[in-house]
Amino acid sequence: MLQVADIHTYYGKSYVLHGVSLEVQPGEIVALLGRNGVGKTTTLKSIMGLVPPRRGRISFNGQELMALSAHRVGRLPLGYVPQGRRIFPELTVNENLLMGVGPGVATPDALERVFRYFPILHQRSRQRGGTLSGGEQQMLAIARALVKQPTMLLMDEPSEGLAPLVVRSVKQTIRALNQEGLAILLAEQQVAMALDLAARAYIMENGLIVYAGRGEELRRNPEIMKRHLGVVV
Amino acid sequence: MTPEAQFILFGLNGLVWGLIIALIALGLSLVFGLIEIINIAHGDLFMLGAVLAWYMIQWTGNFWVALAAAPLAVGLLGMLIERGVLRPIEHKPIITILATFGLSLIFQQSVLATFGGAPQRIEEPIGGLIPLVGTFYPVYRVFVAGCALVALAGLWLLLYKTRYGMWMRAVRQDREMAVALGIASDQVYMLTFGLGAALAALGGVLAAPVTSLEFQMGLDVLPTAFIVVIIGGLGSLQGTLVAAVLLGVLEGLANVFVTPTTARIFSLLFMAVVLLVRPQGIFGKRP
Ligand SMILES: Nc1ncnc2c1ncn2[C@@H]1O[C@H](COP(=O)(O)OP(=O)(O)O)[C@@H](O)[C@H]1O
Numbered sequence: 001m002l003q004v005a006d007i008h009t010y011y012g013k014s015y016v017l018h019g020v021s022l023e024v025q026p027g028e029i030v031a032l033l034g035r036n037g038v039g040k041t042t043t044l045k046s047i048m049g050l051v052p053p054r055r056g057r058i059s060f061n062g063q064e065l066m067a068l069s070a071h072r073v074g075r076l077p078l079g080y081v082p083q084g085r086r087i088f089p090e091l092t093v094n095e096n097l098l099m100g101v102g103p104g105v106a107t108p109d110a111l112e113r114v115f116r117y118f119p120i121l122h123q124r125s126r127q128r129g130g131t132l133s134g135g136e137q138q139m140l141a142i143a144r145a146l147v148k149q150p151t152m153l154l155m156d157e158p159s160e161g162l163a164p165l166v167v168r169s170v171k172q173t174i175r176a177l178n179q180e181g182l183a184i185l186l187a188e189q190q191v192a193m194a195l196d197l198a199a200r201a202y203i204m205e206n207g208l209i210v211y212a213g214r215g216e217e218l219r220r221n222p223e224i225m226k227r228h229l230g231v232v233v
Numbered sequence: 234m235t236p237e238a239q240f241i242l243f244g245l246n247g248l249v250w251g252l253i254i255a256l257i258a259l260g261l262s263l264v265f266g267l268i269e270i271i272n273i274a275h276g277d278l279f280m281l282g283a284v285l286a287w288y289m290i291q292w293t294g295n296f297w298v299a300l301a302a303a304p305l306a307v308g309l310l311g312m313l314i315e316r317g318v319l320r321p322i323e324h325k326p327i328i329t330i331l332a333t334f335g336l337s338l339i340f341q342q343s344v345l346a347t348f349g350g351a352p353q354r355i356e357e358p359i360g361g362l363i364p365l366v367g368t369f370y371p372v373y374r375v376f377v378a379g380c381a382l383v384a385l386a387g388l389w390l391l392l393y394k395t396r397y398g399m400w401m402r403a404v405r406q407d408r409e410m411a412v413a414l415g416i417a418s419d420q421v422y423m424l425t426f427g428l429g430a431a432l433a434a435l436g437g438v439l440a441a442p443v444t445s446l447e448f449q450m451g452l453d454v455l456p457t458a459f460i461v462v463i464i465g466g467l468g469s470l471q472g473t474l475v476a477a478v479l480l481g482v483l484e485g486l487a488n489v490f491v492t493p494t495t496a497r498i499f500s501l502l503f504m505a506v507v508l509l510v511r512p513q514g515i516f517g518k519r520p
């Protein structure tokens with residue numbers, strides 16, 4: 001459903017992605033692992049067209065994303081949950097959710113669905129996004145990506161900076177969304193959490209994919225984890 | 234005239250002027266919220282509004298046509314400036330400052346070449362005086378205040394009650410995220426610029442009958458609008474409105490005692506005091 005083939009991405013003159021390839025099949029959770037600064041965020045931003053790659057190909061459901069401007073990619077059924085949540089702090093919770101459909105219209109169904117997942121957001125709907133706690137902001141970031149009823153989500157470190165209890169609830173949410181059929185590309189530094197969820201995993205290092213394989217296979221190879229991630233789970 | 238009456242009249246004049254400044258400063262603030270640059274040509278858009286109104290009144294003899302058409306024309310010009318000048322230079326700070334400074338000179342010189350250097354006047358489209366505290370107050374000024382308030386209310390409705398306004402606020406807060414959600418931020422930039430320009434021009438048309446028109450009339454309002462935006466708190470639209478009215482009334486009252494030039498000193502003192510007590514401005518958030 002998502003194919004990324006040999007993308008090369010730069011920030012100005014600095015060469016960050018040196019040819020990244022990966023794919024996600026319908027209904028899959030795929031983990032994108034790697035230490036800080038290896039290019040996970042840049043990979044997701046490249047897919048969204050926010051930092052357009054100079055070379056390579058990206059296709060989503062057969063559509064060539066690199067031919068589209070970023071706001072057009074933003075209108076596809078491809079939800080983006082950015083690192084650091086990026087809630088609009090001065091917009092209310094409700095407005096943040098309405099932003100999720102871009103220029104489209106939020107159907108009552110879609111809103112009801114996200115409120116079912118996150119009842120707390122319903123209670124807080126008139127509050128400003130900036131007044132929510134970190135965990136609530138993460139829920140809002142996920143909910144905002146869901147209102148356009150995507151078939152796939154790109155999630156960038158959804159567990160970052162959250163208390164363990166909240167991480168567990170985020171994890172349950174991801175699993176539940178996947179069980180409803182959503183494909184998810186999950187960039188994470190919390191290897192254990194990511195491998196609990198994902199069937200397949202990629203590991204990045206210095207702008208390259210250095211490992212691709214099944215999750216259990218990675219778990220059986222502590223030396224690979226040690227070498228590329230610096231942790232063993 | 235009794236001293237009390239004089240006090241009330243000058244205060245009212247200050248209030249009316251403050252509301253005009255609020256229109257101009259809100260336009261400046263809207264644009265500042267996007268590019269974090271003060272548009273040096275903003276005062277000249279105010280001037281263009283007034284001068285265009287003068288021409289339109291010459292052609293049609295009708296102030297009301299000018300009141301509607303001049304802000305529209307200047308609004309389109311603002312969109313053109315964003316699309317044709319600022320977007321190609323990618324809103325880079327230093328070049329943007331230079332570019333808007335260049336535009337300011339171009340506008341002034343074009344008006345000087347066509348309209349001439351001699352100040353002109355526009356007659357008040359509504360005559361009449363309202364009796365007030367033993368003296369009289371011009372109806373037109375009351376109309377100006379009403380008109381400015383309606384425009385401010387309209388701006389508020391646009392920003393807070395429409396989807397387009399929500400997009401404008403979102404782009405201002407986090408452009409990249411808004412784009413990732415499907416908002417065409419280029420379009421939002423262009424329309425915000427147009428709106429800012431139209432507000433300045435509306436201020437210009439409303440002010441035209443109570444001031445004299447000349448190609449440098451924008452030079453005077455730009456610093457005032459700038460002061461108001463700073464006192465109100467950069468990026469806060471409510472702050473800008475409150476500061477404009479406070480400053481207008483303060484200057485108006487100061488005019489009772491001193492010359493208008495000296496009254497300007499009160500504004501600067503006021504800014505100094507506000508910034509000493511609240512460096513982030515009245516409604517600004519702590520950095
Ligand atoms: N806006 C930017 N401008 C320049 N370099 C950047 C920018 N964002 C990230 N980088 C650099 O790109 C590399 C990859 O960063 P990133 O994709 O954020 O990694 P990760 O998400 O894996 O931590 C890092 O070396 C980082 O310093």
Ligand SMILES: [Mg+2]
Nearest residue numbers: 040041042083
């Ligand atoms: Mg990252």
